[in-house]
Amino acid sequence: EDKVVQSPLSLVVHEGDTVTLNCSYEVTNFRSLLWYKQEKKAPTFLFMLTSSGIEKKSGRLSSILDKKELFSILNITATQTGDSAVYLCAVYGGAQKLVFGQGTRLTINP
């Protein structure tokens, strides 16, 4: 059964800190890994990763995939209170279904 595990489940840091969120997966016929940010509403797309070792970057957020070790990390530098959200990792596997992790709830305190 395809599985996606995120860690930590919850993280509280101070504004300005750098955080690293982890996502490990076990899926058949890996196709892509996606990161989403969910505040109070629907998830919004952040990154899609398909190749190992190529960093995707958007402002203070970046992500990289390791297909050999089956994990991805999402980094956020110089965190702001607006970064507070649940960050979801999801993987497309052999069944062409998107399997979601439990999410990491990130809280940024001023």
Place this chain on the structure above:
Amino acid sequence: DARVTQTPRDKVTEMGQEVTMRCQPILGHNTVFWYRQTMMQGLELLAYFRNRAPLDDSGMPKDRFSAEMPDATLATLKIQPSEPRDSAVYFCASAPGLAGTEGDTQYFGPGTRLTVL
């Protein structure tokens, strides 16, 4: 600004009643997904369609849930009869469904918050 739309945004109903949720995918997207999100279970995939054909509905309780795409601009999710445990936020998402992996990105609608009393 293309986006997925869902109606209704909120629905409160009594146990045993039929509930119908509607979704309009982004124009040109050929893959549509229905998800359910609860605090306990997180985000779960219920069903998805490609080119209006159901590809997988294994996440859906078959006895009371049904999903259809009457046409390319409308997807529906019905619950009959509804039960209190169906209370959740139901998201619809659409994806381009292109041959390359760029088509994997899913765009979520705002969700329907369902409360079954």
